[in-house]
Amino acid sequence: MTVSSGELKKARIVGLTGDEAVAQAVKQCDVDVISAYPITPQTIIVERLSEFVANGELDAEFVPVESEHSALSVVTASALTGARVFTATSSQGLALMYEILYITSALRTPVVMAIVNRALSAPINIHCDHSDTLGARDSGWIQLYGENVQEAYDLIFQAYKIAENRNVLLPVMVCLDGFTLSHTLERVELIDDQDALSYLPKKLCYPFPINPERPATYGPLALTDFYFEFKVQQAEAMRQALSVIPQAMREYEKISGRHYYFFDAYGLEDADVAVVCLGSASGTMRYIARELRKEGHKVALVKLTVYRPFPTEELVSALEDMKVVIAMDRSLSFGAVGGPLFEDLRSAFYDHEKRPLIGCIVYGLGGRDLTPSDARSIFKYGLEIAKTGMVPERVKFVGVRE
Amino acid sequence: MSIALKNLPREEPFAPGHSACQGCGPAIVLRMTFKALRPDETAVVAFATGCMEVVSTIYPFTAWRIPFVHLAFENVAAAASGIESALRALERKGLFKSKKKVHVIAFGGDGGTFDIGLQALSGALERGHKFLYICYDNEAYMNTGIQRSGATPFAAWTTTSPVGSKIPGKPQFKKNLVGIAAAHEIPYAATASPAFWADYIRKVRRALDADGPALIHVLCPCPLGWRFDPSMTIDVARLAVETRFFPLYEIENGRKYRITFKVPRPKPIMEYLKLQGRYRHLTRPEYSDLVKRLQEAVDSFYHWLEHMEKATSDL
Numbered sequence A: 001m002t003v004s005s006g007e008l009k010k011a012r013i014v015g016l017t018g019d020e021a022v023a024q025a026v027k028q029c030d031v032d033v034i035s036a037y038p039i040t041p042q043t044i045i046v047e048r049l050s051e052f053v054a055n056g057e058l059d060a061e062f063v064p065v066e067s068e069h070s071a072l073s074v075v076t077a078s079a080l081t082g083a084r085v086f087t088a089t090s091s092q093g094l095a096l097m098y099e100i101l102y103i104t105s106a107l108r109t110p111v112v113m114a115i116v117n118r119a120l121s122a123p124i125n126i127h128c129d130h131s132d133t134l135g136a137r138d139s140g141w142i143q144l145y146g147e148n149v150q151e152a153y154d155l156i157f158q159a160y161k162i163a164e165n166r167n168v169l170l171p172v173m174v175c176l177d178g179f180t181l182s183h184t185l186e187r188v189e190l191i192d193d194q195d196a197l198s199y200l201p202k203k204l205c206y207p208f209p210i211n212p213e214r215p216a217t218y219g220p221l222a223l224t225d226f227y228f229e230f231k232v233q234q235a236e237a238m239r240q241a242l243s244v245i246p247q248a249m250r251e252y253e254k255i256s257g258r259h260y261y262f263f264d265a266y267g268l269e270d271a272d273v274a275v276v277c278l279g280s281a282s283g284t285m286r287y288i289a290r291e292l293r294k295e296g297h298k299v300a301l302v303k304l305t306v307y308r309p310f311p312t313e314e315l316v317s318a319l320e321d322m323k324v325v326i327a328m329d330r331s332l333s334f335g336a337v338g339g340p341l342f343e344d345l346r347s348a349f350y351d352h353e354k355r356p357l358i359g360c361i362v363y364g365l366g367g368r369d370l371t372p373s374d375a376r377s378i379f380k381y382g383l384e385i386a387k388t389g390m391v392p393e394r395v396k397f398v399g400v401r402e
Numbered sequence B: 001m002s003i004a005l006k007n008l009p010r011e012e013p014f015a016p017g018h019s020a021c022q023g024c025g026p027a028i029v030l031r032m033t034f035k036a037l038r039p040d041e042t043a044v045v046a047f048a049t050g051c052m053e054v055v056s057t058i059y060p061f062t063a064w065r066i067p068f069v070h071l072a073f074e075n076v077a078a079a080a081s082g083i084e085s086a087l088r089a090l091e092r093k094g095l096f097k098s099k100k101k102v103h104v105i106a107f108g109g110d111g112g113t114f115d116i117g118l119q120a121l122s123g124a125l126e127r128g129h130k131f132l133y134i135c136y137d138n139e140a141y142m143n144t145g146i147q148r149s150g151a152t153p154f155a156a157w158t159t160t161s162p163v164g165s166k167i168p169g170k171p172q173f174k175k176n177l178v179g180i181a182a183a184h185e186i187p188y189a190a191t192a193s194p195a196f197w198a199d200y201i202r203k204v205r206r207a208l209d210a211d212g213p214a215l216i217h218v219l220c221p222c223p224l225g226w227r228f229d230p231s232m233t234i235d236v237a238r239l240a241v242e243t244r245f246f247p248l249y250e251i252e253n254g255r256k257y258r259i260t261f262k263v264p265r266p267k268p269i270m271e272y273l274k275l276q277g278r279y280r281h282l283t284r285p286e287y288s289d290l291v292k293r294l295q296e297a298v299d300s301f302y303h304w305l306e307h308m309e310k311a312t313s314d315l
Helices: A018-028 A043-054 A068-080 A091-106 A131-135 A149-163 A193-199 A227-256 A281-294 A312-319 A340-349 A372-388 B025-036 B051-056 B076-092 B110-115 B118-127 B177-183 B197-209 B230-242 B269-273 B277-283 B285-311
Strands: A012-016 A033-036 A061-064 A085-089 A112-117 A142-145 A172-177 A186-190 A263-266 A273-277 A299-304 A306-308 A324-329 A357-363 A395-398 B041-047 B068-070 B101-109 B132-137 B188-192 B214-219 B249-252 B256-259
Touching: A012 A018, A018 A043, A018 A112, A018 A149, A018 A172, A018 A186, A018 A193, A033 A043, A033 A068, A033 B076, A043 A061, A043 A085, A061 A068, A061 B076, A068 A085, A068 A091, A068 B076, A068 B118, A085 A091, A091 A131, A091 A227, A112 A131, A112 A149, A142 A149, A142 A227, A149 A172, A149 A186, A149 A193, A149 A227, A193 A227, A263 A281, A263 A312, A273 A281, A273 A312, A273 A340, A273 A372, A281 A299, A281 A372, A299 A312, A299 A372, A312 A340, A324 A340, A324 A372, A340 A357, A357 A372, A372 A395, B025 B051, B025 B101, B025 B132, B025 B197, B025 B230, B041 B076, B051 B101, B068 B076, B076 B101, B076 B118, B076 B132, B101 B110, B110 B118, B110 B132, B118 B132, B118 B177, B132 B177, B132 B197, B177 B188, B177 B214, B177 B249, B188 B197, B197 B214, B230 B269, B256 B285, B269 B277, B269 B285, B277 B285
Parallel strands: A033 A061, A033 A085, A085 A112, A112 A172, A142 A172, A273 A299, A273 A324, A324 A357, A357 A395, B041 B068, B041 B101, B101 B132, B132 B214, B188 B214
Antiparallel strands: A012 A186, A142 A306, A263 A299, B188 B249, B249 B256
16 A cells, blocks of 8 residues: 555544544445354444444444354345345354355355454454455455455455456455554555545445346356256456456545555565565564665565455466565465465466475464564574575475474 | 135246156146245245256256256255345345345255255255255155165155065155254244145245245155055055054144144055055065054154144143
8 A cells, every 4th residue: 555646635644443444435335234243353343333323323223133153144135135234253253254254255245344353262262363354365355355444444445346347246355464454553544535435436236136127037057967067157257357447446445545456565676585464464574674675685575455266367477586485374274285375376387487495484373463673583494495596495484482 | 814715826937848657746846846835926946956956957958947956966945045045145245136025936856955965954944044945755766776765754664675485675764854954943944745735835925925944845756766656645645644654734934733634534555555566565464563663653643743732732
């Protein structure tokens, strides 16, 4: 996110936590149906939204369901009816929604869901890692990750813009790190209410909404003769999203002055070693990258905002001149080649002529802090690989007791 | 309210051409349901995964002339909640208008209602959505091939409650679904049978007029799973009522009980059991004790109902 100068309305500046900022954005999107179930650290989002509805600040139905499974079922059915909908969850809640995640995307409903990232049980843990959303990476949802509270706020608007695009019609997860962002008060520039609605005009958000005057069958049985075609259409919609996303981001820049792209790069122009990460760790990593560059080390940071669809071509061309790329995974894929982000990155480079060495760092599980010295050791690890020309271990854990 | 055959609507929102079995009880009940709609009313239906969803919507075909929504097995009450909430919000905000009054009707089989869908159903009833939930109960998981459910009666054979040398059929009794619904103190809950069509249509009518959630539990004989000739569906359904095996009653606001078809001189339950292959073992003398236990349970529940009706008659 960079701020560009231009003819913009004077922004209202407020102090909000990540959860409050998400609720504020959802209110400004004039959603029609909200359904959610409380779970730490997401709870404040739905508390604020229920207050907005109770105070008449937001004209919406708030459906206080008995489980996350029902929450996603409610908003999926509401979206089929044409409503603009919202839900939010974390960790176990997302795990309970799993069955419906695939149905929401396959029915092509433009549901937007905030996920406040939290580790999965067991042991039960309320703090941040990305195991919850990374586990859902194949469910047909677009995934956006915010670095700070401002981004969490901004990404909600862009999520609706992308989801409701007729060439996409896929649900979107807006992910923000539990506690680090959800419960941390930061300075947030709000966009103007009118601008929000001109960016996201109010209409029926589903192209063939449920209507007895135009009856249709939603969610039929499709067997060997048609199922495959439905799935290929979903894959095509994901491909379309790759061109719709930057366009939605450019339009958002016009009303906010803030620039978004698939990823945000710092120091790539002359670097040898680039670290790629998701979420709030980017702040610490960028700060250390800046220090190391002052010390003469050619390091860069790429913060990935869009994880699904994976911006393969764009990342490859941005990173092709690196000697070393380090993927920072805040989740584990047990028994796999490496962490999910690492696997995506390494696979993206496989058929490319210029292939950097690629390492995998797993960090921060269960909310384990990523300290500046950890950040420094990660860059140093990359620099060492650049020097020796070999990746010593395919997956390296940082911040864990031996 | 009197229901006359000649006044019923001729429209068939559930069209012929679906692939339900011959003599399918639930298919008959679906057709009858929409006979309760007035000319200025229409419906959106939501279905749990199950026989009726599978037989009516095999892509690229559909048997539905009204909007039909299916998401998954255990969440039809949540799906109906979502449709109802969205229609309300969109109408209020000027984004949806209908010439006819739109009812939301959810359908689930006994598996999708008694068992896996009970949590979502309880949530929806408690929240008070304005919708009608119809459970078409064929007393086992018929879509997967006759496995026992919480609705399977005592001693009945299914593929997961087989009649073995040690355990002869299902050891447990059927769950009281209408009692569970009534415990939510919803405006209307009732049992019904396809053999008593006027009673069923009247109950659907009452349910649609209720100010809040309503539930109707319909016993739907399944020729395939119960092992009887497909021509006998309605006879079997009638005998379930005439033996008091499945009494017809309704409960208003979780309080006021009324038996809608009184059975002063019940036939012995064996009249009902002997028509069905799933109870074939009960005709053997060594299982006469099971029949006795079943008869006692049937008698006891009916007497309790009579007491409830009497006790709540002045409410």
